[in-house]
Amino acid sequence: MLKKFWNSLNKKNDSTNEEIVEKDDLKAEEENLENANTDEDINANDMNEDDKEVIEEESIVESVEENIEENIEENIEEATLYDNVEAGKIEEVSLNQAESDMDEEQPQKNLGFFAKLKEGLSKTTQNLTGKLDELFKGHIEIDEELYEEIEEILITGDVGFETTLKIVDMLRKNVKKKSIQDVNDVREELKLIVEEILSGDDSNLKLEPKPAILVIVGVNGVGKTTSIGKIAMRLKSEGKSVLLAAGDTFRAAAAEQLEVWADRAGVELIKHQEGSDPSAVIFDAISGAKARNTDVLICDTAGRLHNKKNLMQELAKIFRIIDREYPEATKEVLLVIDATTGQNAINQVKIFKEAAPLTGIILTKLDGTAKGGVVLSIKSEQQLPIKLIGVGEKIEDLQDFNAKDFAKALFSSN
DSSP states (O other): OHHHHHHHHHHHHHTTOOOSSOHHHHHHHHHHHHHHHHHSOOOTTTSOHHHHTGGGOHHHHHHHHHHHHHHHHHHOOHHHHTTTOOTTOOOSOOHHHHHHHHHTTGGGGGGOHHHHHHHHTHHHHHHTHHHHHHHHHHOSSOOHHHHHHHHHHHHHTTOOHHHHHHHHHHHHHHHHHTTOOOHHHHHHHHHHHHHHHHOSSOOSOOOOSSSEEEEEEOOTTSSHHHHHHHHHHHHHHTTOOEEEEOOOOSSTTHHHHHHHHHHHHTOEEEOOOTTSOHHHHHHHHHHHHHHHTOSEEEEEOOOSOOOSHHHHHHHHHHHHHHHHHOTTSEEEEEEEEEGGGTTHHHHHHHHHHHHSOOOEEEEEOGGGOSOTTHHHHHHHHHOOOEEEEEOSSSGGGEEEOOHHHHHHHHTOOO
8 A cells, every 4th residue: 555655656756857957057067167177277286197087087987977867867856956946047045145144143042942943843743743643633543554544644744665664664563562552652652763763873063183174065956055154153153263165166156155154154265266176176275274274174066966977077076185185184075955855855865975975964944844754764764864954044043963852843742
């Protein structure tokens, strides 16, 4: 029954799947990259010949390209990934929005982290646990029908097929093991299972020992630049020295947008002209971080979902430079995911895992979606810790992920 339900959902989604990156955009990006390789090559005195021969590493790049093209064709919907972002348009985080986020920071502080988390998860709670509450109220006994209805609610809450099977299987075993007889106790047991799945990894950002480097990756429109700005503000308020690197040189005004956040946070920004070599920006930023004895270097990267070999090579080149020029740095590579994309977020994780050595996830826009159940799928199926979650527009609404608090807020009745 569950497989039929899942297949019906997949058929509906498959009928609307399209490639994310339009041909015109890709052509423009390839031209930018060719110009970058001609005009903005990294100084030969500073960099060895290995970087110039990156294009020859066919074995790594080919596997990445094949995986990406396959996933794009089968899984990702352009309309979902670029929600409210038209093709070729600047990422929808305006300068005015950045200023508004900063100006409204103080009045929110009295809410407390848990209250904001609970408020931010209200749509997901209504969609997921609200339905579960209604289900438990209508059942007198624990039977197979109850388990099947729990499965359906979890699937429609974007928990995912495999993760749903895992949860319900654990629930069956625990109910039997603990000899649970009251239907109301099943709800509490389900909450404990969710907490158990989300736990197990250190979800804190690893910034010690100093220096540290954060590399932020993700498609356009997910809140990547905003997340970088909020992290910079937070680290600066904690007394850390921070330097930003504008490594997204292909998107119009990306560096200027990041510069607004840098100015607001009172941190420096390393940038080059639009269309220049991203790896050159990262190289200069690392040199700057060393010279300044900076605690944390945060690097932005190009925001397209790459499906062309030369673009994938740019990410590979960036990590080669980091490994060679900054081996002593504590490294975090964080993928920013928009929670409103639901199960398509899993596809993005799979693709970027092939392109970058991911260490964690930043999940944004949880306050604007009923699909927060995707957190469970990411953690259970991809074995990547959720490091930060966004539950609002304010600076402090980008919170550290805490499995116990998340489960508590998710299953909160009021």
